[in-house]
Amino acid sequence: xxxxxxxxxxxxxxxxxxxxxxxxxxxxxxxxxxxxxxxxxxxxxxxxxxxxxxxxxxxxxxxxxxxxxxxxxxxxxxxxxxxxxxxxxxxxxxxxxxxxxxxxxxxxxxxxxxxxxxxxxxxxxxxxxxxxxxxxxxxxxxxxxxxxxxxxxxxxxxxxxxxxxxxxxxxxxxxxxxxxxxxxxxxxxxxxxxxxxxxxxxxxxxxxxxxxxxxxxxxxxxxxxxxxxxxxxxxxxxxxxxxxxxxxxxxxxxxxxxxxxxxxxxxxxxxxxxxxxxxxxxxxxxxxxxxxxxxxxxxxxxxxxxxxxxxxxxxxxxxxxxxxxxxxxxxxxxxxxxxxx
Amino acid sequence: xxxxxxxxxxxxxxxxxxxxxxxxxxxxxxxxxxxxxxxxxxxxxxxxxxxxxxxxxxxxxxxxxxxxxxxxxxxxxxxxxxxxxxxxxxxxxxxxxxxxxxxxxxxxxxxxxxxxxxxxxxxxxxxxxxxxxxxxxxxxxxxxxxxxxxxxxxxxxxxxxxxxxxxxxxxxxxxxxxxxxxxxxxxxxxxxxxxxxxxxxxxxxxxxxxxxxxxxxxxxxxxxxxxxxxxxxxxxxxxxxxxxxxxxxxxxxxxxxxxxxxxxxxxxxxxxxxxxxxxxxxxxxxxxxxxxxxxxxxxxxxxxxxxxxxxxxxxxxxxxxxxxxxxxxxxxxxxxxxxxx
Numbered sequence: 001x002x003x004x005x006x007x008x009x010x011x012x013x014x015x016x017x018x019x020x021x022x023x024x025x026x027x028x029x030x031x032x033x034x035x036x037x038x039x040x041x042x043x044x045x046x047x048x049x050x051x052x053x054x055x056x057x058x059x060x061x062x063x064x065x066x067x068x069x070x071x072x073x074x075x076x077x078x079x080x081x082x083x084x085x086x087x088x089x090x091x092x093x094x095x096x097x098x099x100x101x102x103x104x105x106x107x108x109x110x111x112x113x114x115x116x117x118x119x120x121x122x123x124x125x126x127x128x129x130x131x132x133x134x135x136x137x138x139x140x141x142x143x144x145x146x147x148x149x150x151x152x153x154x155x156x157x158x159x160x161x162x163x164x165x166x167x168x169x170x171x172x173x174x175x176x177x178x179x180x181x182x183x184x185x186x187x188x189x190x191x192x193x194x195x196x197x198x199x200x201x202x203x204x205x206x207x208x209x210x211x212x213x214x215x216x217x218x219x220x221x222x223x224x225x226x227x228x229x230x231x232x233x234x235x236x237x238x239x240x241x242x243x244x245x246x247x248x249x250x251x252x253x254x255x256x257x258x259x260x261x262x263x264x265x266x267x268x269x270x271x272x273x274x275x276x277x278x279x280x281x282x283x284x285x286x287x288x289x290x291x292x293x294x295x296x297x298x299x300x301x302x303x304x305x306x307x308x309x310x311x312x313x314x315x316x317x318x319x320x321x322x323x324x325x326x327x328x329x330x331x332x333x334x335x336x337x338x339x340x341x
Numbered sequence: 342x343x344x345x346x347x348x349x350x351x352x353x354x355x356x357x358x359x360x361x362x363x364x365x366x367x368x369x370x371x372x373x374x375x376x377x378x379x380x381x382x383x384x385x386x387x388x389x390x391x392x393x394x395x396x397x398x399x400x401x402x403x404x405x406x407x408x409x410x411x412x413x414x415x416x417x418x419x420x421x422x423x424x425x426x427x428x429x430x431x432x433x434x435x436x437x438x439x440x441x442x443x444x445x446x447x448x449x450x451x452x453x454x455x456x457x458x459x460x461x462x463x464x465x466x467x468x469x470x471x472x473x474x475x476x477x478x479x480x481x482x483x484x485x486x487x488x489x490x491x492x493x494x495x496x497x498x499x500x501x502x503x504x505x506x507x508x509x510x511x512x513x514x515x516x517x518x519x520x521x522x523x524x525x526x527x528x529x530x531x532x533x534x535x536x537x538x539x540x541x542x543x544x545x546x547x548x549x550x551x552x553x554x555x556x557x558x559x560x561x562x563x564x565x566x567x568x569x570x571x572x573x574x575x576x577x578x579x580x581x582x583x584x585x586x587x588x589x590x591x592x593x594x595x596x597x598x599x600x601x602x603x604x605x606x607x608x609x610x611x612x613x614x615x616x617x618x619x620x621x622x623x624x625x626x627x628x629x630x631x632x633x634x635x636x637x638x639x640x641x642x643x644x645x646x647x648x649x650x651x652x653x654x655x656x657x658x659x660x661x662x663x664x665x666x667x668x669x670x671x672x673x674x675x676x677x678x679x680x681x682x
Contacts, residue, residue: 064549141591185551198595208405209595210526216592221584221610228613230591237592243562250482250571251557251578252593254539254550269562272569 032178034334035171041284041332044325045175048282052258053182059280063183067257069249069270070176072190072197072214074263074309075286076205077167078157080295083308084164085196086128088151092135109134121307132193133234137217140229141195149199160337168204171333172261172286176205179259187211187257189249191241191266195232213252215240241266246273263288264309271324283324287311290329293336373519375675376512382625382673385666386516389623393599394523400621404524408598410590410611411517413531413538413555415604415650416627417546418508419498421636424649425505426537427469429492433476441475450475462648473534474575478558481570482536490540501678509545512674513602513627517546520600528552528598530590532582532607536573554593556581582607587614604629605650612665624665628652631670634677 036042052061073079093103093112103109108127111119120127136144152165160167176186188197188207194214201207216237219230240248246269249257260267260274263286271283288295288311289303297306300316319326329336377383393402414420434444434453444450449468452460461468477485493506501508517527529548531538535555542548557578560571581589587610590598601608601615604627612624629636629652630644638647641657660667670677 064543067551194592194595202405210408210593212595219588219591221587221614228587228610228617230587246562246569246571247560250560251535252551254535254553269569273562276569 032181033171033174035174037332037334039332041325041327044282044284045178048259048280049178049182051280061258061279065255065258066179066182066184067187067253067255068179068184068259069187069189069213069245069253069257069261069274070172070205071262071264071267071270072188072192074288075261075267076169076172076188077164078160078294079263079309080288080297080306081158081308083192085192087155087164088148088196089131089135091151091155092147093131096135129236133217136193136196137232137234140224140231141219142229144195144232145199148196152200165200165204166339167337169286169333170335170338173205173338175261176207180206184259185211187213187249187253189213189240189245189260189270191215191239191244193217194240213240213248215244243269245270249273258282260284261286263311265312265315266309268315268318271322275322275324283319283322284327285311285315285319285324286327286329288329290333290336292330294329373522374512374515376515378673378675380673382666382668385623385625386519389600389621390519390523392621402599402620406596406599407520407523407525408528408594408596409520409525409600410528410530410554410586410594410598410602410615411513412603412605412608412611413529413533415629416602416608417510417513417529418505419501419635420604420650421629421638421647422499422649424533426533428496428505429489429537430472430476432492432496433488434472437476470577474558477534477537478573478575481565481572482560483570485536485573486540489537493541506541506545507680508678510627510674511676511679514546514679516602517548521547525600526552528554528590528594530554530581530586530601530611532556532580532585534558535581554581554589556585584610586611590614599623601625602627604652606653606656607650609656609659612663616663616665624660624663625668626652626656626660626665627668627670629670631674631677633671635670 033042033045051057051059052066054060070076073083077084090112093109097103097113103113108120108123108131111123112131152163155164156162157164157167179186186207188201188211190197192214194212194216197214198209198212201209201212218233218235218237220233222229222231238244238248245267249270256277257274258277258280259282260271261284262270267285275281275283288297288309290296296303297309298311299305300311300313316326374383374386392398392400393407395401411417414424418425431453434450438444438454441450444454449461449464449472452464453472493504496505497503498505498508520527527548529538529542529552533555535553535557538555539550539553542550542553559574559576559578561574563570563572579585579589586608590611597618598615599618599621600623601611602625603611608626616622616624629638629650631637637644638650639652640646641652641654657667
């Protein structure tokens, strides 16, 4: 009889077992950041969220004020070997070329058709604006949405050989979901075109169009066959980059974010603006130091310089000075994409 | 014993009574539009909402697409005897006058200081823009918010003698709440200044700042005493009126509304744009035909013409042609304000 424990003892053992099993499973289920390695970046996120969502805490932030803003290129998906939107513009120029025989001899169009990246770079910002206007304007907003949606369906990233929409950084997708689960409204605040992003942000990031802020060209309300349309005009309306990001945030949201995430010098002012508010704040920068799994560029910390998503040493210095958390892709992220390319 | 009913009979009677009482109270509790008289306007609202929220109905609208846009002046609160924001601008000019002795002899400022409404009208739109810039620019966004908030605290409507923030139309407040209770996101889309409205929309209409779209001046990101600020510049950025309303809706929301509410020719294109989408739509116009309780103006239907919130006969004709519902303040609204002024 000694070998068989008493009923109450059995019950206690069973209860303990259930607790252990449940405890473990609850813990596994409630780590919302499984693609993050344990480390200072992940810790900073969890600490911040617990602080601002704990009622009675001096750092508690009411639901309505839980605004988090995310840059897109280089923060939520790759910006190399070039911005996705530039890849779209180049493809679009090629698709439109048969209707524009003059492009065969006119820069910067000739450079695009010849795949001459040197000549393209030589065309500078003025050339880039010309390409954007030729590829992004002259149609209605509805037509542009169809063009963009079709492109996303067929285009492939040159290195990872899969649709761009499958290249969202898995740790950042988890971060977006974690913040939303804690009552945050998540916004994109990108230098990219607002109407280039909106057709894909809901499916890829869970961010609805009304929470996407970006650069825009002017549109004009017109009647076409007795139906109203918005025509896209070849004229810049707003550049949502650098000092434009706080301007865009103020215009679209009208509240200061309590958390902001970027990856380049284009995000500096957004992080400054976010950090200048009272109470707990979280500012983070994704640092691309993982050439093996993605890309490595700076020029901060001696990494190669880049035109797409420059992370300067002065930004790195400002991050240290202000307590902005720098995310090392190499060290902080267990995986980069949802599934291995 | 005959006089006393049996136990089961008593129980049945009691149950019936409870049902009757509950039924009546449920009915009373569930009329969300108590300030609306029964009639075609109220009926149109209820029919529309039931249609688009009934799963399986051919008119069902998914939650994410339930966007409703509301003009502000004349639709949610009075725009007479002048736009509230104009009253603010005039008060502000008077408050700033001691710092601007030259205004005593310079139009349109002299007209404001002399309360000379004829000279003010003669200054036209150019004069108005001058007044707006002098009263709305030259400070940071945070300073402007304080100025506006203070003004709303002290200013009184000249006829109703109460704060402007107590003059929201009660039937429209109920409509906003009814739509939100049915999963709608409610937006303001106003010709008024976006940063003039935002300090009060949450308290007055339950609409958060990020759901307020309006006209704006340019802002510039600057460092002031090592703190970032957004300075308000005397330069128009965007006019959210007439054909600008669909442009603003597309820019800020990126989705077409399924319901839109206005009161003047400034809302015509917003209603056209809303109506041009597929599926069930609701477009309504508040018609001010109630001089006794509020104001009466057109010039539609032979009412007096007005500079503030013009409802032209051609708008009335377009409403009839397109099936837009015209709300008669006199006939459709049981009461105008939350409590009688």
